[in-house]
Amino acid sequence: MKFSSVLILLLLLVSTSCATSNPVPDANDGSFIAAETAEDAQPGEAPPPETEDKRPLTSDEEAKAALAINKLELVEDDIERNKIIEELVSLGPRYLTFFRTVDRDAVAMDMMFVIRRIERDNPGASATVVEAKDPENPEIKPDPKDPNPKEVKEGPTIPEYTGKLDDFNRVEVERFLSSRLEQARRLLDGGRYEQAQRIAEAAITLLPDTKLRSEFDALIMQARGES
Numbered sequence: 001m002k003f004s005s006v007l008i009l010l011l012l013l014v015s016t017s018c019a020t021s022n023p024v025p026d027a028n029d030g031s032f033i034a035a036e037t038a039e040d041a042q043p044g045e046a047p048p049p050e051t052e053d054k055r056p057l058t059s060d061e062e063a064k065a066a067l068a069i070n071k072l073e074l075v076e077d078d079i080e081r082n083k084i085i086e087e088l089v090s091l092g093p094r095y096l097t098f099f100r101t102v103d104r105d106a107v108a109m110d111m112m113f114v115i116r117r118i119e120r121d122n123p124g125a126s127a128t129v130v131e132a133k134d135p136e137n138p139e140i141k142p143d144p145k146d147p148n149p150k151e152v153k154e155g156p157t158i159p160e161y162t163g164k165l166d167d168f169n170r171v172e173v174e175r176f177l178s179s180r181l182e183q184a185r186r187l188l189d190g191g192r193y194e195q196a197q198r199i200a201e202a203a204i205t206l207l208p209d210t211k212l213r214s215e216f217d218a219l220i221m222q223a224r225g226e227s
Helices: 003-019 059-074 078-090 093-100 105-121 170-189 193-206 213-226
Strands: none
Touching: 059 078, 059 093, 059 105, 078 105, 093 105, 105 170, 105 193, 170 193, 170 213, 193 213
């Protein structure tokens, strides 16, 4: 066999082996996933934030809150008192209007603390006040026989608790703060620094110019140093 014939035979074998090699997988056969992405593609829009619950309190909800406040007024154990306070705080901003109507000297400072905590934990809640409609005093519609129908007589309103000093008898408040100062000192001596500091801070919030201010400030500094 001539050399040229051998060379032709080898070339035929090589071409045959290339023709029988595995084909390149088709892009549409599932072998791989195309990675083309449009330049203007945007991720899915996030769901809108939940809106604040502005429903007025039901009679059952008001009764539940009132019961907790009554317990707070009567409780003597500090641990139980703190539990009730946290329970009231957990009720949230829907109860702010109701809490502001509480006018009891025995729980005045505690309710001030509850209100401030809710406002702090829910920014903007103090500006959004929901007032429940009294089912026994529905909205009064204008009387067609009234000569001045634009003026509508309003039903009874509940005074709103604002925490102003004019609402309190200063002597009684100072006496009350004195008892809470002693309570805070007992807590401090017992190693319950956080509770003692919280009572002192609430007292200053209620009456910033109390005659016991320096003693409350000293107690707060000591509690911070010990904790």
